[in-house]
Amino acid sequence: MYQYQQPQTTVTLADLIPNQKFKIIRVNAYGEIKRRLIEMGFLPGTEGVMLRKALLNDPIEIFIKSYRISLRLAEAKQILVEKV
């Protein structure tokens, strides 16, 4: 029986609109930024919510694990997520 499978939509954190829940797939950064993000818990499988964007959409604020954190768009673009 054919079952329609919704294609998995992989976007970056920067593409989300406020209140969108997400699950991290991968962090594509390098060096210090990557290290920072990993330590703060940006690991594959971690879930979070996009909270809001500042004027001009940069920076953004998200909720991850159990705290709020802000990122610049440049960093958010390096985080691959899937919408939940």
Added chain:
Amino acid sequence: MTKDKTLQQPPAARQTLTPVSKKIIRIALAGNPNAGKTSIFNALTGQTQHVGNYPGVTVEKKSARMKYFDRTLEFVDLPGTYSLSAYSMEEIVARDFVLKNKPDVIIDVIDSTNLERNLYLCLQFQELGVPIVGALNMSDEAEKQGIHIDEKQLGKVLGIPFVKTVGTKGQGKKELLETALQVAEGVISTSERHLNYGRELESQHNILIEILDSDPVFSAKYNRHWMAIKLLENDPDATKKVKHEHRHAAQVLATAENAREWIRKHFGEDNETVVAEQRYAYIHGAVREAVKIDSTIRRVDYTELIDKIFLHRYLGLMIFFGIMFLIYQLTFTLGNPLSDLIDQFFALIQTAILQHFPEGVLRDFVVEGIIGGVGGVLVFFPIVLFLFLGLSFLEDTGYMARGAFVMDKFMHIFGLHGRSFIPMMVSTGCAVPGVMSARTLVNPKDRVLTIMVSPLMMCGAKVPIIAMLTATFFPKNAATVFWSIWFFGWILALVLARIFRNVLFRGEASPFVMELPPYRLPTLRGVLTHVWEKSWSYVKKAGTFILAASVVIWFLLYFPQISDQEQRLQAQSADLEAKYLSNLARLDSTFKNGIAPEQLIHAKEKLILQKEYTDQVQQLESRLTKEALSHSFGGQLAQFIEPAFKPCGFDWRLVVTLISGFTAKEVIVSSMGIIYGIGATEIEQEQQTVTQVPLKEKLKADPVYRQLNILAFMLFVLIYLPCMATMAAVKKELGKWKYPAFLAFYTLSIAWLIATLVFQFGQLFGLE
């Protein structure tokens, strides 16, 4: 007899029996930013300190010593960090302290409402092999949110004892201290590693340990397990340590590279992520075992409610500017009158000394050099005090990070950080507290950059001179010119920040990964002690430099004295007096036996003579002061370097005022007064009312000064050499002399360049 002697123990032997507890027990406090570390520190030591809501508040090392029964405890407050990787200044400080000083126990302060991320740091300390206790802080808040932590169970799983605390209320501090001492004295062992990275990582880890052990000196110095994990993570600091200190460095590094490669292949993920993932996975498992979350509790998320307004796209910006305006008003409307009072108080002492002590170099030195210098330090004190009152409040509530969030995009265009706005805005009032407030910037590059451009703002001390000159030379559009110069300060600062970022800090992207802590009500004690500490450290550290610089400038403008000046003054004033008396006598003789109307004329003539005489005496005195100034080292220097300022259109007299302006920019007005031979009383008036006073008239009458070179001069004053108090603050905040030196060099260069451009192009286009 001999028997008695053996019974009596020699004192030396008895000393060896003293309990171990006599020695000093060193306790280090660590934890994430915003976990309430400082409040635990205060609760434990009884010493009040700032309760930070803001990363970087405790960059400076703070310690306290206290007696606890028969033990001496030494507490050290480590900077707040999220991890122990060696990227930020704070992390390196914390990590190196633990590695080098080997504290007897670490108290890791943990935010109970944010357990997983906080435990990440905790486990890294355990990996370093230091005895550790976890303080589950803000446990009351966690309970309210329905997070029930079984600290005994958590301790059993992780191999670390945990104690629930509420730092702000001092709850659990006794139990925490007792547990810490038990750990420090080996009653409770925390050395056993419970964290398991999984079979694959552990096998690589064991290979690395084996090769690390090939140098016994190295593996004795550093915890080998920790070193192996750090090599798997490709930690730059650990790699450096191996490179420089391990006997078989090349082999170790090659093995580490192989291990990382293997991990990458096996997991299909880079090694850093794999290690962190395993660590978080382990923590997640432990938390699931020891923490019960009551999902029936649905608390109102106040932070989210407040943020909906405060971080609103448009409203947020307006609220930010509103709050900044309030802080600015608070600082300067409350601070300035107090500053004036302090100023007047010192002026009072100065006149008292002038009246009661004989003339001479010593008296002048005390009055102008010492008291002037001390006054120069304390004048800023109220402003610093009020500013930090406002800023500490913002920090402790958690708003500061929001302000940075709102402003970041705009500031980032110029290579600055969202937090750079506050130091720059404060500098439009006074650069001293402005520079001091830059410590809210965590990243050292952002901090240096912000401090380097903040003094370009039009501060309160530059206002009187620029207002006076615009009123004099641009009477028709004084306000336009004044505000144009004011905005020029901002534009120049932002543009230079962009240039410095591209030229000096090239390619160094500092991540903007900033936690937005939950809003919290600050404690009054926390805010007040923070304010006091900052203000007092300004007086202590900046004070010495300001005093020294004030003495040097005084010396430059006072020496060498004209040797015969005193005699000349006396001779000439005696001449004047004799002339006056003889004139008076002649007048009296002509009106010897006058009738009533003649008596009136007599009195009138007498008054005229008297006024003429006092005018002449004043003129004489001011002429001599002017001569003395031009004869002084400062005056000679100004005349010597005058050619360098020809392109800007300045004569040596303007240069002297610029030299004196290093003590404080407002001094430029009074030294102009001296040069134009205006008595001290008239200068006082000058500062109070900018309209219709002699200095203005004299400047206007002087053919040397035109609109063009005065405009160049005003721009020069805006940009050039920050005052000595600012320089002292820069040295204090950045630690090295190279920063104030660079600041002096570049501001002078840019000031000269812009003044020259304005003057030369102005002349070219015939603007006069």
